[in-house]
Amino acid sequence: MLNSGDTAWVLASAALVMLMTPGLAFFYGGMVRSKSVLNMLMMNFIALAVVGTLWFFYGFSFSFANDINGAGLLGGFDFIGLENTAGQLAGFAVAANPDTGTAAVAWPGPDAIPVLAFCMFQLMFAVITPALISGAVADRLKFWSWTLFVALWVTIVYFPVAHWVFSFDGFVSETAVGGWIANANKLGALDFAGGTAVHINAGAAGLALAIVLGKRRGWPKEPMRPHNVPHVLLGASLLWFGWFGFNAGSALTAGDLAGVAFTNTMIATCTAVLGWLVVEQIRDGKPTTLGAASGAVAGLVAITPAAGYVSLLGGVIIGFVAGVVCALAVALKFRFRFDDSLDVVGVHLVGGLIGTLMVGLFGSTAVNSLSVDGLFYGGGFTQLGKQAVAAGAVMVYSFVIAAILALIINKTIGFRVSEEDEVTGVDETEHAESAYDFSTLRGVAGLSHGVSARVPEPAPAVEARAGAGKEH
Amino acid sequence: MKLVTAIVKPFVLEDVKGALEQLGVLGMTVSEVQGYGRQKGHTEVYRGAEYSVDFVPKVRVEVVADDALADKVVDAVVEAARTGKIGDGKVWVTSVDSVIRVRTGERGADAV
Numbered sequence: 100m101l102n103s104g105d106t107a108w109v110l111a112s113a114a115l116v117m118l119m120t121p122g123l124a125f126f127y128g129g130m131v132r133s134k135s136v137l138n139m140l141m142m143n144f145i146a147l148a149v150v151g152t153l154w155f156f157y158g159f160s161f162s163f164a165n166d167i168n169g170a171g172l173l174g175g176f177d178f179i180g181l182e183n184t185a186g187q188l189a190g191f192a193v194a195a196n197p198d199t200g201t202a203a204v205a206w207p208g209p210d211a212i213p214v215l216a217f218c219m220f221q222l223m224f225a226v227i228t229p230a231l232i233s234g235a236v237a238d239r240l241k242f243w244s245w246t247l248f249v250a251l252w253v254t255i256v257y258f259p260v261a262h263w264v265f266s267f268d269g270f271v272s273e274t275a276v277g278g279w280i281a282n283a284n285k286l287g288a289l290d291f292a293g294g295t296a297v298h299i300n301a302g303a304a305g306l307a308l309a310i311v312l313g314k315r316r317g318w319p320k321e322p323m324r325p326h327n328v329p330h331v332l333l334g335a336s337l338l339w340f341g342w343f344g345f346n347a348g349s350a351l352t353a354g355d356l357a358g359v360a361f362t363n364t365m366i367a368t369c370t371a372v373l374g375w376l377v378v379e380q381i382r383d384g385k386p387t388t389l390g391a392a393s394g395a396v397a398g399l400v401a402i403t404p405a406a407g408y409v410s411l412l413g414g415v416i417i418g419f420v421a422g423v424v425c426a427l428a429v430a431l432k433f434r435f436r437f438d439d440s441l442d443v444v445g446v447h448l449v450g451g452l453i454g455t456l457m458v459g460l461f462g463s464t465a466v467n468s469l470s471v472d473g474l475f476y477g478g479g480f481t482q483l484g485k486q487a488v489a490a491g492a493v494m495v496y497s498f499v500i501a502a503i504l505a506l507i508i509n510k511t512i513g514f515r516v517s518e519e520d521e522v523t524g525v526d527e528t529e530h531a532e533s534a535y536d537f538s539t540l541r542g543v544a545g546l547s548h549g550v551s552a553r554v555p556e557p558a559p560a561v562e563a564r565a566g567a568g569k570e571h
Numbered sequence: 572m573k574l575v576t577a578i579v580k581p582f583v584l585e586d587v588k589g590a591l592e593q594l595g596v597l598g599m600t601v602s603e604v605q606g607y608g609r610q611k612g613h614t615e616v617y618r619g620a621e622y623s624v625d626f627v628p629k630v631r632v633e634v635v636a637d638d639a640l641a642d643k644v645v646d647a648v649v650e651a652a653r654t655g656k657i658g659d660g661k662v663w664v665t666s667v668d669s670v671i672r673v674r675t676g677e678r679g680a681d682a683v
Contacts, residue, residue, distance in 0.1 A: 322622045324615065383616045393618060429618045442618060 101188060102210040104353045109216045112348025115341045116223035120147055120230050122337025126392065127234045129330030130441050132323060134524025135238040136534045142233035142245055149249050150226045155181055158225055159218050161258040163266050164275075171279030174262045177271075178218075187214040189271050206273035210352060214271060220348060221265065228257050228297045232501075234441030235305030238323075239315050239521050242529045244514045248504055252304060256500050257296075260493055264288075264296040280489045288489035289462060289471060289482065291360065292349035294404025294455040295493040302448025303494045304501035305439060311505040312514055314438030316521055323440075328388050335392035339368060342399045346406040359466050360406035364399065367406075367418030371398020374422025382426075390426065393446060397425035400450030405458045408470040413461025421453050448494070455490045459483030572667040572683065573641035577632045578604065579652040579660040584630050590647040591634065597683075600633040610658030629660060635670055635683050 124143035128136045150158065160178035167175040177183055190211030195203035229249045236245075266277035268284070279285040280295065290296065315323070325331060347361035375394025376386040401421030402414055409417065429445035432438065439445065459482045462473035472478030508514045515521070520528035527533060579587060584601065591599060605626035612625040636644045641664055648662050672682040 319620075324622055325617055379616075379619070383619060383621075385616065387616060389617050426619070433620070 100207075100209060100211060102212065102352070105210055105351065106212045106216050108353035108357065109212050109220050109348060109351055112344035113216070113220040113223055115344025116220065116227070116348065117147075117341075119223070119338050119341035119345065120144070120227045122334050122341055123227060123230055124334065125330045126334025126338060126396070127237065127441050129327040129332075129334060130234075130325040130389075131237045132524075133326040133535060134533075135526055136326065137530055137532050138240075138242065138525040139233065139237055141242060141530065142237075142240070143230040145242075145246050146226050146230040146233075146249055149246060150229065150253050151222060153250060153253060154218075154222045154225060158253065158258050159184075159221070161254075162221065162225070162261040163218070163271055165272060166262070166266075166276035166278070169276050171263065171277065171282065171285050173259050174266060181215075181218070184214045184218060187271075188212065189214045189217050191267075191269060192273065206269060212351065217351070220351075221261065224265075224293055224297060224345070225253060225257055225261065228293075228301050229253055229304075231297070231301035231443060231447055232305045232308060235309045235439045235443040236312055237315075237440040238525060239312070239515050240525070241513060241516055242525075244508050244512055247512070248508055248514070251504050251508075252501060255504070256304065256497050257300065260296050260300055260496070264290050264293070264489070264493070280492070286485055286488060287471075288455075288485040289408045289458045290404040290455065290489065291407040291458075292346045292403045294400075294451045294458075295489050298400045298403060298447045298451030299455065299490055299493050300451075300497045302444050302446075302451055303498040305443030306437070306448060307498045307501035308505050309432075309437045309439040309444070311502050312509065314436075315440065316518055318438045318440075319433060319436075325389060328392075332388055332392045335395050339395055339399060342368075342403075346403060350407055356407050356467055359411070362411060363402050363406045363409065363414035366411065367402035367414045367421070368395050368398040370415050370418035371395060371401065371422035371425075374398075374419040375426040376422075378423055378426035393429070393442070394422045394426065397421045397446050397450045400447055401425075401454035401457070404451070404454045405461065407467055408458050408463070409461035409473070410463040410466055410476070413457070413463065413473075413475075417454055417457045417461065420457070421450050424453060425450050452490055452494075455486050456483065459486040572670055572680065573636055573638060574665045574667045575632075575634045575636060575641060575644045575648065575662065576665070577634075577648045577652065577660065577662040578606070578629050579632060579648070580654070580658065581628060581630045583652045583654070584632070586651040587632055587648050590651040591644065594640065594643055594647050596634055596636065596640070596644060598634075602631045602633075604629050604631045608658070608661070627658065635667060637680055637683060 120143055124140045128139045131139045157179055160176055161174045164174040164177040167173045188207045188211035190207030192206040193204040193208050229252055263278035263280040268277045268282050280288050342364055343361055346364040347357040350357040350360050372391050372394040375390050379386050379390045398418040398421050401417050405417055425446050428449040429442045460473045460475050462471045462482055463476050464470050464472050471482045473482055605628055607625055607627055610627055612627055615622045615624055634644055645662055653659055670682040671678050
């Protein structure tokens with residue numbers, strides 16, 4: 100039967116996660132130059148519109164409907180156009196327990212939630228994942244080509260991968276078959292909220308795009324300083340806030356497990372900020388605001404797959420390791436000369452790998468009976484191996500498909516703007532806008548770059564009525 | 572007539588303005604500028620990548636003064652702007668052929 104407390108938490112969490120995409124937009128937008136900040140915001144914001152629309156038509160179905168052939172690779176057609184969702188519940192049947200004397204509860208079990216609450220919660224994950232990729236190719240893409248890439252990538256990569264990782268047997272119906280990574284009768288890797296499906300997935304695609312589409316003109320010689328570091332910190336803070344929905348919401352219950360995931364999310368992020376700043380102090384001599392914001396995101400990324408599966412001590416350690424390693428990993432792009440402009444690889448791919456693998460170390464059945472004891476809790480190497488398989492599969496699949504899609508789009512409609520447009524700035528050339536009015540004299544049109552306005556002519560009917568009004 | 576142009580540290584602007592008011596100077600033009608001289612810029616680090624910022628922000632003060640007053644203006648600006656540290660700036664004086672007050676059409680010294 101429907102659990103209204105759980106339902107309320109999942110709906111609230113969906114709204115929290117929705118806010119992460121605009122938060123990400125500001126996190127990224129502050130890091131680019133002032134001539135391309137609007138384009139950066141738009142590359143993220145358009146993901147809401149495009150993926151939200153596709154989710155209605157087929158995204159939710161391919162991700163979460165009963166598996167198409169039982170192999171755990173792709174969801175079927177049950178939810179096309181969100182058919183068979185309103186009025187339906189999702190949940191798990193509970194088997195009888197002779198030890199405690201509790202009776203079996205048939206599907207959807209005692210704590211079901213509406214399919215549409217789950218559907219909207221999962222949509223927000225599908226939105227932010229392609230948005231994350233945009234940071235790897237800032238300042239240089241044609242807007243509609245990017246939009247097309249988002250639509251194709253979520254269709255071919257995200258929806259199937261979400262099915263692999265997030266779709267559990269017996270959830271959307273009694274006999275529903277889910278994905279090959281999630282379920283114990285197949286691989287049985289643990290990914291609480293999307294270390295593989297979201298972060299490794301986006302990070303690998305970002306790497307592919309940065310390599311295939313090439314570096315920005317002038318990189319890395321020309322200075323490309325973040326133009327608004329306060330926006331970066333504001334964005335990181337919105338991400339941190341929304342991430343409580345992302346991770347604690349992934350418990351799909353307003354109970355102890357949500358508390359565990361919430362706590363791990365908080366403490367891992369705290370230690371990741373400290374880890375990143377320690378590296379900066381030692382390496383660069385100063386702790387930076389950008390570093391603190393980046394450390395927070397690195398910690399959030401790493402704890403994502405682990406939040407509801409690892410001990411709280413594990414959470415503290417995973418965060419610190421992610422903060423330190425990601426702070427070092429952002430230098431890789433200079434060594435290997437790929438212009439991953441805003442460090443999607445260094446933060447999301449590396450952070451996602453750290454978190455996903457470390458579930459195999461700190462997984463603990465003491466915090467969650469659905470978890471598995473990791474290496475440090477007497478579980479041996481088995482789970483670590485499964486985690487590595489899941490991480491590797493998603494990484495390779497996403498990288499290859501993203502590279503192919505980028506090549507196809509680049510050869511057909513073109514993916515990058517012209518060199519001249521890139522120098523001018525994509526805000527002006529792609530959107531015919533500028534983010535900031537730099538003139539300090541207000542109300543003096545001529546001084547803000549010689550701007551004058553040309554407004555549409557009023558419609559004749561309006562003019563006639565205005566004239567009639569005057570006569571009275 | 573002379574045009575006195577001073578490039579000074581931004582935080583001394585109030586002192587310079589006060590000193591010139593004491594001299595009876597009735598107007599000035601101020602702009603924010605960037606550049607470098609003996610004082611070099613600074614280094615910023617973003618995610619471990621170093622950027623050297625070569626230009627230092629300064630304030631440019633421009634005052635048109637009668638020939639007789641020009642030297643006093645220079646002295647007052649230099650006095651007010653000096654901190655004794657590198658980067659205090661420069662002051663130079665150029666001759667001005669004519670000055671016209673837009674409102675009245677007055678010319679020369681009357682227009683200053």
